[in-house]
Amino acid sequence: MxxxxxxxxxxxxxxxxxxxxxxxxxxxxxxxxxxxSHVKLPGPSLREPNVYEFGTPYKQMYDDLRRKDPDLYKRNGILPMLKRNYSVKAAPQxxxxxxxxxxxxxxxxxxxxxxxxxxxxxxxxxxxxxxxxxxxxxxxxxxxxxxxxxxxxxxxxxxxxxxxxxxxxxxxxxxxxxxxxxxxxxxxxxxxx
Missing domain, CATH: 3.40.50.2300 (Response regulator)
Structure with a gap:
């Protein structure tokens, strides 16, 4: 089947x-x-998540977070996660x-x-x-x-x-x-x- x-x-x-x-x-x-209602990714603190609209390309999110604090977002696994995501599809739906x-x-x-x-x-x-x-x-x-x-x-x-x-x-x-x-x-x- x-x-x-x-x-x-x-x-x-x-x-x-x-x-x-x-x-x-x-x-x-x-x-x-x-x-x-939005895509929420961890930020520098619980009160400061990174918020994106659905449809925002994963590559754009990746570039944005890499620009903000590459060490933090690599260490917490968000950059590798986004890299995986944009290899699967362009943007969240x-x-x-x-x-x-x-x-x-x-x-x-x-x-x-x-x-x-x-x-x-x-x-x-x-x-x-x-x-x-x-x-x-x-x-x-x-x-x-x-x-x-x-x-x-x-x-x-x-x-x-x-x-x-x-x-x-x-x-x-x-x-x-x-x-x-x-x-x-x-x-x-x-x-x-």
Whole structure:
């Protein structure tokens, strides 16, 4: 089965882009999105994040932060993250603004509040295709190490979904077994396009 995937996180583009990058390298049809109002990256302090509009090229963010404080943003992993991001796609996209991208078979989020936002957004859309979409939340902490682990788990989960004839028939078993095997909190829901 060849499914189309969307990776969705909040606003900093770390977990979704790490998973996007890995799945893309493995030949999956994948896109990635954020759900916040802006892209927020760590700044010199918690009160001073770097805020960008969705659609701002990753390369532009990279150049901006490199100009501001290259040592800080290299040390905290933001410059390498942005370099990875612009090798995957040009700019971050907002989930709620990209309905024109068509439909996805599976949407994966990495925190429960994003899972809720995706479900609410899908439920508020016009369901003209009546095509099912599986929304899964795989809880992943928002740091570079956990994002890499989460991406590998996402790949494993997507490979399991690809291996079944029809995910609708086996999703309960897949999610339960996967969550237990990897000791991860898993949520899922089904919506429609």
């Amino acid at each position: 060849k499914l189309r995937y969307a990776m969705v996180c909040s606003s900093n583009q770390n977990r979704s882009m790490e998973a996007h990058s890995l799945l893309k390298r493995e030949g999956f049809s994948v896109s990635s999105y954020g759900t916040g 907002r989930w709620q603004d990209n309905a024109a991208d068509g439909y996805f078979d599976v949407v994966l989020s990495f925190e429960e509040k994003v899972f809720d936002i995706v479900i609410e957004d899908l439920n508020n859309r016009k369901h003209s295709l009546l095509k099912s979409v599986l929304i899964i939340n795989l809880e992943v902490k928002d740091n570079h190490e956990e994002a890499a682990i989460g991406a590998k788990l996402t790949l494993d989960l997507c490979q399991e979904l690809e291996a079944v004839e029809c995910w609708e028939d086996s999703i309960d078993d897949i999610i339960t077994a996967f969550g237990q095997q990897h000791n991860r909190k898993m949520l899922y829901s089904i919506s429609f396009y």
